[in-house]
Amino acid sequence: MRRTPILVVVAITVAAAIWLAPAASAATPTAVFTKTSDWGSGWEGKYTVTNGGTTTITGWTVVFDLPAGTTVGTYWDALMTSSGQRYTFTNRSWNGTVAPGASVSFGFLGSGSGSPVNCTLNGQPCSGGVTPTTAPPTTTAPPTTPPPTTPPPTSPPPNTGLPKHALIGYLHASFANGSGYLRMADVPAEWDIVNLAFGEPTSVTSGDIRFRLCPASECPGVETEAQFIAAIRAKQQQGKKVLISIGGQNGQVQLTTTAARDAFVSSVGAIIDRYGLNGLDIDFEGHSLSLNTGDTDFKNPTTPVIVNLISAIRTLKQRYGAGFVLTMAPETFFVQLGYQFYGSGPFGGQDPRAGSYLPVIYALRNDITVLHVQDYNSGPIMGLDNQYHTMGGADFHVAMTDMLLAGFPVAGNAANVFPALREDQVAFGTPAAVGAGNGYVAPAGVQQAVNCLVRGQSCGSYAPRSGTNPNFRGLMTWSINWDRYYGWEFKNSHEPFLNALP
The missing domain is CATH 2.60.40.290 (Immunoglobulin-like)
Structure with missing residues (x-):
């Protein structure tokens, strides 16, 4: 897309022996x-x-x-x-x-x-203080449990305040691109998550992210910052979530150093605080993420731009707590292509960006609220049926989304499986209209894909390996502005459809 003392003495006579309990210590860190x-x-x-x-x-x-x-x-x-x-x-x-x-x-x-x-x-x-019991300590060693050999499943879904099936859209807040500017106060109430596009860096490697409202010279009718903030509060009072989206087509972000990582944390936090936002959307495209040669294990990344991004997002999540909403909008090249190719490969020569979102998603699998891959502006991608699928129809949405719901081996290695995400963490993205991006699918096709994923009905040539997914989160679109431009076809078609799902 374009764009966180009381001494207690206990006497017990056992074979003429007396045991004295140690003094209880107060609770400690x-x-x-x-x-x-x-x-x-x-x-x-x-x-x-x-x-x-x-x-x-x-x-x-x-x-x-x-x-x-x-x-x-x-x-x-x-x-x-x-x-x-x-x-x-x-x-x-x-x-x-x-x-x-x-x-x-x-x-x-x-x-x-x-x-x-x-x-x-x-x-x-590190164990802190110990409170004694009325019995002497046992000398029998406690049983031990060997560490797991496979990654644990993602944690239970948090209470995010989102509806079971959500409508998610991007709002062109900092620029105009032909679809026209839309004031925050005029965003319809059907949108459950509004991603503000975009926060962009002062330079590719600075990590210093800036966001400002579209200038009046480019966006006639733009509101004041005070009006913008007031409108955000009104949305939040309705239960909606408003996030800052970082990156986009033009906003290349490469956190090559720890200094850039820390600048990212500081500057993104400043934007969230200034506007009182609910969280963060990561929309890294282009050359923001790639893997260094030799970095072949998505579970244990070593590339600085990957490691520093993971660290930065974890810090922000920790800072803002359990209610922090984290979404991501990678392209298929950076996720599902990892089924075939990961980075430059074991022998070099491949595109180092292939599958490069996988270590980020994996590391943050317990923190992600919604992952909505862009099922558009994409070349053919191989699905779990080992067939290539092409954007523009229901099967592409089903095949690409099923990979996240079922999990898949990375680069064909059956011993190195990217684990499935929870159903409630998965949505998919599609253009709002023919002018919004390549890969537009009419509402009937989008709903066919959702019915296949959720109910196991109306499936085409691709049968989901993940079975039925009644907690599938919903739909994302680029963008709210383009949907308005084309008469709200996306919103009017899909919001009541999502609400009618089980």
Whole structure:
């Protein structure tokens, strides 16, 4: 598209022995480690720092050892130093303050089979205080559970406040392109998510994202910023979500350095705060994402533009909490093409952008609200039936969407499977009208595809491997402006249709 003390003594006579319970300590901060995924040769880990005390923590340091043969690679939401097998993580500037009862987290990728041991939090055991029981401690070791060998499923759907089936559209808020400017106050109430197009960088590699309303010289009738913000509030009071979309056709964003990553977090956060937005849409196109030669495992990416984007989005998600809405609008080239080709390939020579969204989607699979791939401006793409599908008809929508609902091996490797997303995380994108983009499908064809995916009815030549998907999230379009220009065909056809779905 164009464009986050009481001493208790317990006497128990057992064979003339008396056991004295240790003094109970008050609740203290803890740092709990979890492996969020494990793929055999490596894993993704997370520490959650929780303030169980009564005073605010103003900074934290987590230190642990890893056994020989296990190392830390990429990390996020903390600063890291190491000496031999001992690793020290300290807070970033934005997550060092932890109020009583609150939690923050940081994560990292581990190489090898070991796990952290000898953990301390601010010099104290990561397990925090211990409250005694009235029985002596057992000497029997607790049972252990081996780490999983396959990634866990995505987490249960959060309460986003969205309807079960949503209508999602992009609003040309910063430019005009022939379809005419549309004021926020005039966006019809049928649109459940409105993505503001676009926030764009000051330069390709700066990470510094800027957004401004379309200038009056280009968009006669544009509202004032105060009116724009007031209209956003009115939409939100109706239960609608308004997001800033980053990128688009002209907004190339390459977070090649950690400085660019931090600038992205700061500048996008500033836009969200200024306009009081509900979250973020990632619409990276062109050459924003590509994979370095040798980066062949989507579960363990090493390319800076990929790693830094994942880290930046995680930081924003952590900053704004569970209600933060995160959507993505990749093109098929960056997602479904990964079934055949991933990056430059094991021998080089392929387009390094092929499938390059996959590590981002995989890493953020528990944070994504909706992934709506652009089923337009696309070449033929092979589906799970190993046949090429061409845009412009219902089968293309079904085949491309089924890949996300069923999962698929990446680059033909059956041992390296991109796991299915939850139904409620998946929608698909289609042009609102013939003038909005290549691959337009008339309403009857779009609804045929949805009926096939949701009900298993009206399927054409492609039978979904994912079965029926009653929680399929809905439809995205480029764009609200183009839909208005063509008499609201998209909205008027699909909003009542989505509402009638089971």
